[in-house]
Amino acid sequence: MTLHNEDLVGILCEMTKARIASDRLWSLQRQGRIGTIAPIDGQEATTVGASWALDPNYDWVLPQYREPMALGRYGPEVLNRFAAWAIGHPAGGHIPEPIRVFPPQISLATQILHAVGLAWSQKLRGEPGVTLVFFGDGSTSEGDFYEAGNLAGVLDVPVIFLCQNNQWAISTPTRRQTAAAGFAAKAEAFGIPGVTVDGMDPLAVLEVVTEARYRALAGKGPTLIEAVNYRLSAHTTADDPTRYVPEAELAAARERDPLIVFRRQLEDRGIWDRAMQADAERAGEQAIDQAWNWASNLPLQQPDLFDHVFATPNQRQRQQRSELETYLRGDQ
Amino acid sequence: MSDQSTPVERDEQTLTMVTAINQTLAAEMQRDDRVVVFGQDVALSGGVFRATEGLVEKFGNDRVVDMPLAEAAILGSAVGLAAGGMIPVPEIQFLGFSYQAMHQLAGQVARFRYRSQGRFPMGITIRSPFGGGVRTPELHSDSLEGQLCNIAGLKVVTPATAADAKGLLTEAIRDPDPVIFLEPLRGYRGIKGPVPGGEYRVPFGQARWAVPGDDLTIITWSYQVEVATRVARRFAEQGISVGVLDLRTLVPLDIASIVTAVERTGRVIVLEEAAPTGGYAAEIIATINEHAFYSLEAPPTRVSGFDTPYPVGMLEDTYVPDVRRVEAAVNSLLRAAP
Numbered sequence: 001m002t003l004h005n006e007d008l009v010g011i012l013c014e015m016t017k018a019r020i021a022s023d024r025l026w027s028l029q030r031q032g033r034i035g036t037i038a039p040i041d042g043q044e045a046t047t048v049g050a051s052w053a054l055d056p057n058y059d060w061v062l063p064q065y066r067e068p069m070a071l072g073r074y075g076p077e078v079l080n081r082f083a084a085w086a087i088g089h090p091a092g093g094h095i096p097e098p099i100r101v102f103p104p105q106i107s108l109a110t111q112i113l114h115a116v117g118l119a120w121s122q123k124l125r126g127e128p129g130v131t132l133v134f135f136g137d138g139s140t141s142e143g144d145f146y147e148a149g150n151l152a153g154v155l156d157v158p159v160i161f162l163c164q165n166n167q168w169a170i171s172t173p174t175r176r177q178t179a180a181a182g183f184a185a186k187a188e189a190f191g192i193p194g195v196t197v198d199g200m201d202p203l204a205v206l207e208v209v210t211e212a213r214y215r216a217l218a219g220k221g222p223t224l225i226e227a228v229n230y231r232l233s234a235h236t237t238a239d240d241p242t243r244y245v246p247e248a249e250l251a252a253a254r255e256r257d258p259l260i261v262f263r264r265q266l267e268d269r270g271i272w273d274r275a276m277q278a279d280a281e282r283a284g285e286q287a288i289d290q291a292w293n294w295a296s297n298l299p300l301q302q303p304d305l306f307d308h309v310f311a312t313p314n315q316r317q318r319q320q321r322s323e324l325e326t327y328l329r330g331d332q
Numbered sequence: 333m334s335d336q337s338t339p340v341e342r343d344e345q346t347l348t349m350v351t352a353i354n355q356t357l358a359a360e361m362q363r364d365d366r367v368v369v370f371g372q373d374v375a376l377s378g379g380v381f382r383a384t385e386g387l388v389e390k391f392g393n394d395r396v397v398d399m400p401l402a403e404a405a406i407l408g409s410a411v412g413l414a415a416g417g418m419i420p421v422p423e424i425q426f427l428g429f430s431y432q433a434m435h436q437l438a439g440q441v442a443r444f445r446y447r448s449q450g451r452f453p454m455g456i457t458i459r460s461p462f463g464g465g466v467r468t469p470e471l472h473s474d475s476l477e478g479q480l481c482n483i484a485g486l487k488v489v490t491p492a493t494a495a496d497a498k499g500l501l502t503e504a505i506r507d508p509d510p511v512i513f514l515e516p517l518r519g520y521r522g523i524k525g526p527v528p529g530g531e532y533r534v535p536f537g538q539a540r541w542a543v544p545g546d547d548l549t550i551i552t553w554s555y556q557v558e559v560a561t562r563v564a565r566r567f568a569e570q571g572i573s574v575g576v577l578d579l580r581t582l583v584p585l586d587i588a589s590i591v592t593a594v595e596r597t598g599r600v601i602v603l604e605e606a607a608p609t610g611g612y613a614a615e616i617i618a619t620i621n622e623h624a625f626y627s628l629e630a631p632p633t634r635v636s637g638f639d640t641p642y643p644v645g646m647l648e649d650t651y652v653p654d655v656r657r658v659e660a661a662v663n664s665l666l667r668a669a670p
Contacts, residue, residue: 090449091449093446093447093448093449093451094448094449094450094451095448095451096451097451102415102448102452103447103448103451107435107439107440110408110435110436110439110440112408113404113405113408113409113411113412113436114408114409114411114412114415114440115412116405116408116409116412117408117409117410117411117412117413117414117415117416117420118412118413118415118416119412120409120412120413120416121412121413121415121416121417121418122416124368124394124395124418125416125417125418131412143404144404144405144408144435144436147400147402147404147405147408148405148408150400150402150405151399151400151402151405151409154400155397307449307450308445308446308448308449308450309445309446309484309485310445310485310487310509311445311453311508311509314537314583314584314585315537315584315585315587316584316585316587
């Protein structure tokens, strides 16, 4: 893939937007307007860099729960839906056709197996696309990670496993997740290539994901990528990292904040300046304003609780719904 | 509700349940090339019970796939296949092994339509043998239907005849929602009967009178329909009319037929192989209380396994309800009076 200046600028704009969206959601949580939220600070480069390697027309992305803030590559609707998801509106899980993005996943590592199945369907249908799945360092301790890596190796499907090693699974450091040399090393057991990349550098991530994608499209099967980055904020709004993250370590990581480092790189190349920074920040604010506006104005009736359990509700669900409606009417 | 006198087509055959399942899988794969069958030992060996025998020869390695030994991988990849437009028909080799995939089954397969508000329907049919009576090692024979029925978003289908195995499996594969299709171990070869030829579908949520009766009804499903039918025959010899209502599907549940059974006989036994506490027989009795309490002539009762883990072979016949135990329950309930 040939990178143009517009790509580099686009990547930084998207990274900036993701951080702003994350900050906004954090403060909305503090105002009591949304539930628990997991900030993206420190993982923008990995997420945006990876997304830039993909073709949204053909390639699927399966996020965990931070990435949707940084998937503008797949269109603004992803952020709209994520805002709805954060509020707790059921529409937040519905990312409409034809956007090839799954809803956020809370049951960690389950999505890695879903990705193998999706890539398998792409192979069976002869589609010219790949499936990329995000998960964290903690998820590599789940059985599903091993089952997925093993199955992908056996089926030889076009899937890219992207481990966001942000060094922390809530308070558990990577050395308590594994005694292996690293997470990419686990690819050996699956019989697939494993690559480690600087996850604070979007261009490095873009490069390895591009290569993995070409391999997959060429029928050469899956790749496991470990993007090494750092969680610069808390695990979630419910977490207090000062209890366990060493101050000096965090301070050192902040020096490598991808938003600062990559911006400096683009400035050095002469393709970014203060005015562009201001524009990018304004665009970020507008994007999350727009998403929040959309999400907080979605209609909702309490009996919508019953929608979409099955294609057609069964007798019991119909009865329960009708009883709930009667109860709610009487309650008014 | 239908009864035994459903007219059958001319080209009906007498088949064991396993052959009916095998033929149905072949017919559905023939009809729709999105149908993919996968699981442990389903291709090369044709399945440990031969339910998938001959499919790989007919449909090839892409559509009939031997999987690594990992239940969560089987059901987790089914989610992705369904999202990608395929019609997955995975097999869990024995239902007790589904514990190793319960997070994918309950947390993912059954919820994905809901979580995505309709974007990703999960038209998945999970086939799995279950139930006792064939001296398997531990965890092969467990009856987990009560646990499965407690998972919102999952349909639970329990055929008791070869014809229903065909009709309900066809319906399951064409259903847009996830179905767990439970095949009784003892029934694979122990149940044999006429199976209609050609297209044959049995809609979900329609119970069947295996034996019509007036004095007492045994409500049950899967292989216990066979046990209950034997009991009914014995009582018929004494001039006592014991009916057997085969639920066919547990979710959705045919409440109207249960109500009819209570109104018709006033006395009801729910018969299940599973442990009673928190089980599906309890659910059916609660349903009777809600919908037909005043038609009861005696307290509804149940015959179940016991609140023990499913035992090893030498204790199996004690655990699984048999003709004698059900007969005793019928006698006791017939005598029950205020």
